[in-house]
Every structure is written in C-alpha cells, then in structure tokens.
Amino acid sequence: MSELLTIDSIHVSYGNIKALKDVSMHVDQGDIVCLIGANGAGKSTLLKAIVGLEPLVEGNISLDGEVIATTQMSGSSRHIKLFRRSGAAGTSSLRTDQIAGLGVALVPEGRRVFADMSVEENLDMGAFLVRDEQLIAKKKEEMYDFFPILGSRRKQKTRSLSGGEQQMMAIARALMSSPRLLLLDEPGLGLAPLIVADIFDKIRIINQEENVTVFLVEQNARMALKASNHGYVMENGRIVLSDKSEKLLADEKVRAAYLGE
Ligand SMILES: Nc1ncnc2c1ncn2[C@@H]1O[C@H](COP(=O)(O)OP(=O)(O)O)[C@@H](O)[C@H]1O
C-alpha cells in the first residue's frame, strides 16, 4: 500500500509548551488508522498541523509523497511555489484551504457546526470549494440517503438536532468536498455508546464503499481500535506505541492504561 499521509519527525509548540515532540507516523491509502491518547496528549494539535492550522517547529508533513508543510525548504515539493511562511521557526506550508483542495477534510473536535444554520446550509458550507452546482446538489442527496435523519431535517436549524445527529452532520459536511483523506477529531466525544457505535459503523462504510482513507483520533480507545486497522498511542506529545489495532487491543499496557482493564 502507498502512503497517503506521512508525518516525519514533527515538533509543534504553543509558546513554551511543547505539544508534539518528534512525532512520526503514516496513513496508507485506503486504510483506517487511529490515534488514541488521553486528554491533552496532543491529538488535536497533530490534526491541526496536518491541515495547516498550527505551524511546525521542525519536521515535514507530506500528502501522496509531496510535502505540504516543512521547516526545511529543500525545493523538492510540487507545492513549493504555493507555500506561505508562518511561525517563529519559519515554517513553510500550504494554507488550510489549499490543503482542503488537495482532498483533506477535517471534522473538528466538538463538531463546530453552524447552529443557527439549517442542515442544508451547513452542507453547503462543506462544499465551499466545489464550483459545480449540480455536483453540490448530487452530493447533498447522497448525504441525505446515507444519513436519513439529515434528509428528514434538512430545513431545520442545526441546534435542534441531538449531539449524535450533529456529529453525523459534521461528517456529512466534511464529505461534501469528496475528500480522499478524512480526519476525525473525537467523533464519539460526549455521545452515548450506542450512538458512538452507529457513527463508527458509518465511518467504516465511508471507508469501504466510498474509498475514503480515514485518520481517526479518539479518547475512546476501545471503539477506535475496533474500527481501525492500525493504531498509534500518544502520550505527552510523543508516539509511544504503534501496531495493528487488534494487537493493541490485546496489549496488556494498552488494556491497563486505555481500556480500563
Ligand atoms: N491554543 C493553545 N495554546 C496553548 N496550549 C495549547 C493550545 N492548544 C493545546 N494546548 C496544549 O497542548 C497540549 C496538547 O493539546 P491537544 O492537542 O488539544 O491535546 P488532545 O487533543 O490530545 O487533548 C495540551 O497540553 C494543551 O493544554
């Protein structure tokens, strides 16, 4: 399998706080990969770095083997002429909208839906890079078929939806741009176990039937490891374990620290 996302020895800081320390990992094309870790481990920071929302202090991030963020301007990336410089360390990276244009969609932590907009308007926001109106209409119908609850509520204000329904809508919004890589930041956060199971089922179907590569970040280690093929464990900004998800589910240290056993 070829690597779709490659994280190569990245460091990210918030002032004096070193949030990510020498993080390396990858996501193969077509795979579902999860990253588990406690609150504050650095999971969201990694996703923000991938979509260009946090500058790197060191390291490289590549998509399909092409650098999209780096601190070393070697001149090897196809995207280099598009890079903007940011951060004290002089990171060069694509802008968030350019990364979205390469097929990367993030469902942020806490969903970040537009509560006063209707379901349909939220989905329209997800298609901001799509110019073809017919394609937008077709994608919306696909989303209403895939998430029937959204179809029956399309004109309703998003704030009237339950937490689980809002999470479904946030995922549908991300899918409106037909991404190759879907990044999910704690899709199960604050939701009842049955709803979480439902959401993870949908994620598996999106991966298998729509051929979308998935990188999933979760505190809910059991659900994330069951849903994924490969897993990484993050502690205090470092990757401390990486293995097939089924191996991690059976690992004694993982069971004690993350599965409450
Ligand atoms: N905007 C920020 N400013 C300062 N510190 C931050 C900011 N965002 C996150 N942090 C800190 O960085 C560390 C990693 O946070 P985060 O990536 O949100 O972890 P996780 O998503 O695993 O809970 C934590 O110590 C957190 O307090």
Ligand SMILES: [Mg+2]
């Ligand atoms: Mg987080």
